[in-house]
Amino acid sequence: MAAPEGVALELHDVAKSFGSVVALRSGSLTVSPGSIHALVGENGAGKSTLVKIVAGVHRRDAGVFRLHGADVDFGSTAESKASGVAVIYQEPTLFPDLSVTENIFMGRQPLGRARRIDRAAMYAEAERLFDRLGVHIDPRRPAQGLSIADQQIIEIAKAISLDASVLIMDEPTAALSGVEVERLFAVARSLRDEGRALVFISHRFDEVFDLCDTVTVMRDGDYVSTDAVADTSIDQIVSRMVGREVAELFPKTPAEIGDVVLEVEGLSSLGTFHDVSFSVRAGEIVGLAGLVGAGRSEIARAVFGVDRYDEGAVRLAGRPVPARSPRAAIRAGMAFVPEDRRKQGLVTDASVARNVAAVIRRGLTRAGVLTNRDENRAAGPWAAKLEVKTSALDMHATTMSGGNQQKVVLAKWLATEPRLLIIDEPTRGIDVGTKAEVHRLLSDLAGQGLAILMISSELPEVLGMADRVLVVCEGRITAELSREEATPEAVMHAATANVTHTGELHPTETQEVTA
Amino acid sequence: MSTATLDRPDRAVRTYPAYSKPLWRRALLTREFAVIATVVAVVFYSNANVPNFDGPLTMYYLFLDIAPILLIALPMTMIIITGEIDLSVASVMGLSSALIGVLHADAGLSIPVAAVLAIAIGAVCGAFNGFLVAYVGLPSLAVTIGTLALYRGIAVGLLGTKAITDFPEEWTDLAKERIFGDGTSYPTILIPFVVLLVIFVWLLHFSAFGRGVYEIGLNDEAAHFSGVDVERTKLLLFVLSGAVSAFAGLYFTLRFGSARGDNANGLELQVIAAVLLGGVSIFGGRGALHGVIAGVVLIGVISSAMRLQGETVNVINIVIGALLVFSVIATTLLGWAQAFLAHRRAPAPRPGATP
Numbered sequence: 001m002a003a004p005e006g007v008a009l010e011l012h013d014v015a016k017s018f019g020s021v022v023a024l025r026s027g028s029l030t031v032s033p034g035s036i037h038a039l040v041g042e043n044g045a046g047k048s049t050l051v052k053i054v055a056g057v058h059r060r061d062a063g064v065f066r067l068h069g070a071d072v073d074f075g076s077t078a079e080s081k082a083s084g085v086a087v088i089y090q091e092p093t094l095f096p097d098l099s100v101t102e103n104i105f106m107g108r109q110p111l112g113r114a115r116r117i118d119r120a121a122m123y124a125e126a127e128r129l130f131d132r133l134g135v136h137i138d139p140r141r142p143a144q145g146l147s148i149a150d151q152q153i154i155e156i157a158k159a160i161s162l163d164a165s166v167l168i169m170d171e172p173t174a175a176l177s178g179v180e181v182e183r184l185f186a187v188a189r190s191l192r193d194e195g196r197a198l199v200f201i202s203h204r205f206d207e208v209f210d211l212c213d214t215v216t217v218m219r220d221g222d223y224v225s226t227d228a229v230a231d232t233s234i235d236q237i238v239s240r241m242v243g244r245e246v247a248e249l250f251p252k253t254p255a256e257i258g259d260v261v262l263e264v265e266g267l268s269s270l271g272t273f274h275d276v277s278f279s280v281r282a283g284e285i286v287g288l289a290g291l292v293g294a295g296r297s298e299i300a301r302a303v304f305g306v307d308r309y310d311e312g313a314v315r316l317a318g319r320p321v322p323a324r325s326p327r328a329a330i331r332a333g334m335a336f337v338p339e340d341r342r343k344q345g346l347v348t349d350a351s352v353a354r355n356v357a358a359v360i361r362r363g364l365t366r367a368g369v370l371t372n373r374d375e376n377r378a379a380g381p382w383a384a385k386l387e388v389k390t391s392a393l394d395m396h397a398t399t400m401s402g403g404n405q406q407k408v409v410l411a412k413w414l415a416t417e418p419r420l421l422i423i424d425e426p427t428r429g430i431d432v433g434t435k436a437e438v439h440r441l442l443s444d445l446a447g448q449g450l451a452i453l454m455i456s457s458e459l460p461e462v463l464g465m466a467d468r469v470l471v472v473c474e475g476r477i478t479a480e481l482s483r484e485e486a487t488p489e490a491v492m493h494a495a496t497a498n499v500t501h502t503g504e505l506h507p508t509e510t511q512e513v514t515a
Numbered sequence: 516m517s518t519a520t521l522d523r524p525d526r527a528v529r530t531y532p533a534y535s536k537p538l539w540r541r542a543l544l545t546r547e548f549a550v551i552a553t554v555v556a557v558v559f560y561s562n563a564n565v566p567n568f569d570g571p572l573t574m575y576y577l578f579l580d581i582a583p584i585l586l587i588a589l590p591m592t593m594i595i596i597t598g599e600i601d602l603s604v605a606s607v608m609g610l611s612s613a614l615i616g617v618l619h620a621d622a623g624l625s626i627p628v629a630a631v632l633a634i635a636i637g638a639v640c641g642a643f644n645g646f647l648v649a650y651v652g653l654p655s656l657a658v659t660i661g662t663l664a665l666y667r668g669i670a671v672g673l674l675g676t677k678a679i680t681d682f683p684e685e686w687t688d689l690a691k692e693r694i695f696g697d698g699t700s701y702p703t704i705l706i707p708f709v710v711l712l713v714i715f716v717w718l719l720h721f722s723a724f725g726r727g728v729y730e731i732g733l734n735d736e737a738a739h740f741s742g743v744d745v746e747r748t749k750l751l752l753f754v755l756s757g758a759v760s761a762f763a764g765l766y767f768t769l770r771f772g773s774a775r776g777d778n779a780n781g782l783e784l785q786v787i788a789a790v791l792l793g794g795v796s797i798f799g800g801r802g803a804l805h806g807v808i809a810g811v812v813l814i815g816v817i818s819s820a821m822r823l824q825g826e827t828v829n830v831i832n833i834v835i836g837a838l839l840v841f842s843v844i845a846t847t848l849l850g851w852a853q854a855f856l857a858h859r860r861a862p863a864p865r866p867g868a869t870p
Contacts, residue, residue, distance in 0.1 A: 306740060326739065326740060326741070326742045327742040327743075329742075330742045336740065343734065343737065344736050344737050345737065345740070347730050347733045347734045347737050347738070348733075348734070349734070350733060352531075353533070354730075358726070358730065358741045361723045361726055362723045364723075365722065368717070369721045369722070370721055370723050370725075370726070371721060376533045380530060380531050380533075383529075384529035384530060384531065387529065390531065392532045392535035393532070393533050393534070394534050394535055412741070
């Protein structure tokens, strides 16, 4: 295809909020044809939202969005595809039972006589595409059983057959081995040389520096900078990704650190995390930092007994906690506020009282009988303590805001009077005011001697709240940093450890994660 | 060892009212109340217009007829509230009936011993269902369609086409006896039913276990995260279902004085229809026992009134089927109406994005 003059994709001050949560404040991105443009930023910086706006998944609230100079506004992914935008996600979505070729031509199969699908033409075209990409995949084989890398190649083939002029790859290398990454890069370079515009999202800086020519940094939903890769350095980009004052935002008052409450020893689960050992003391907030998908939530779930683990031991206050049983974990004194409030944290179709009393209700029965009145009497004060906003205790949690729901979940677990609180993404999807309330609460609880294990993808939250930071990268704890040592740069370096520190890829290590 | 002593919220400032709506709205504007009101209306109408409906014999036979459905509806309600289903209940009844016949007539066991064994085997049948559903993770619809055929097959295999009819009269009479003497309308089977009803009402509505049952139906993942043992709960419910079904099989055998492998064929659908009519959601999480009892009684009253009017079984089935469909539609319509009203009442949404 001919490379048009000017810019292929242009976004200016694009904003997007979901309810009261601002996902994107002012996203800007300008990509020229024949260029591979890196888009980097922390979790929650707004990259994915920006990509979804370009892909037509979300509609922007405000801002300029131009494709080849013309204003566009996509209401669906079909519209964006028709305009020549292709997005390749980290986990491709192919139909596993259909052949590779059928996947490429899904919905626009070439028709032969009597409107029958012309299979011969389809296979020939697929073979041509694969030749052009320099890969050897049998066009007749089913998509099932293809490696993630090959699945991405199929997606790319689809994009080329659609003659996409803008290709966006959202963390395509996260699950690839070194060889596969090289092949993907070769394909990407050839597409660039054809004059297409590519956007490459990655957390691996050496890949960014190897492949891309321009890099745009985002932070907290805002555009930060755009530079030619040749004119910048990893350190410069890292500091731009995290650069902000964090100290005042999240005040953790120093608490007296007591005895060890939680001990985790050599915890392993095949393919998710490996040899994880740490401890949490009374009065201490330990932060689990790392990139999304590094295995932090999985570790927490295994500790609480929701998921199984293969090896290792969990002890609470010196006593072993049986595996695979949330009930045993609760009895031992653990509380777990999960990542997904609506699916895991509470029963949204049940009343506030039932939700708050959900874990303690066994203790509320009198002569084996449990009444609504018992539950209301127990739940009311806890709801009040956390300042849950509801008109009555029998209101359902369905329509509550995220922050209010989180308070219900916290009330439910604090009512159990736990010794250890595991809290996964304490403030995700919560408005700013409630966020501060949650942080103050966590700080108070630690002050009262509660041990807290906090998982957070928001670096400022981790740095502001945690007494100690454990950084998880690809299922392993790669760094343990004290409050003083935990700078944004140190955490980011450890979170992308095996890539940034050595400056080259280790195929064996990355492969282990995909296994 | 320092312990985390959180402030107990004794001095909490804010208090919440327990309920958002007044008592009459919570009691009267419910699906359950609608079914109860329909029962009352149908009974009043029939008393006035259907000849012989108000006689003691009508109620007596009505209770005799619906007793198995009443019994099995108790565990079925709890199973459906967890989002599962048990289609094998009538086959367990048949198996229990055949077993009692074989154990009594061929093995020479007394009725109580044969009954206890049959109920134990019913519990084992339920445990097998429950194990496959809860621990193997198979869909209960598929599992119990399979065991529906399996248990019925064993039952028919035990007796072939023959029927065993030589049961001691004291037992067959007991099944038909009246509690308050001749001329009254309450058969003795209502005594075990009331005992079971009390147990099930406690289990579902007044115990921590019952709260877990509703949570599993609404969101089993959240229930699991809060320490509800989802697998064990489901297993226990299927065991209860098997045992109660076997007991219903015992009653069925004694009432008709006949043990056959094909006894109570197709009864599972009548039970499920009654439970759904009583306001239990087939998707789980919603329903209450008073509604279910009213649902069973409603179906019983309608069929009995129409039978007295001289209608055929086919017409009765058409009416009950239409009622069931209407009740489902009514719930959906009510849902739409409520959503519409809530939408109207809510503040107007922010004007859409103007790019």
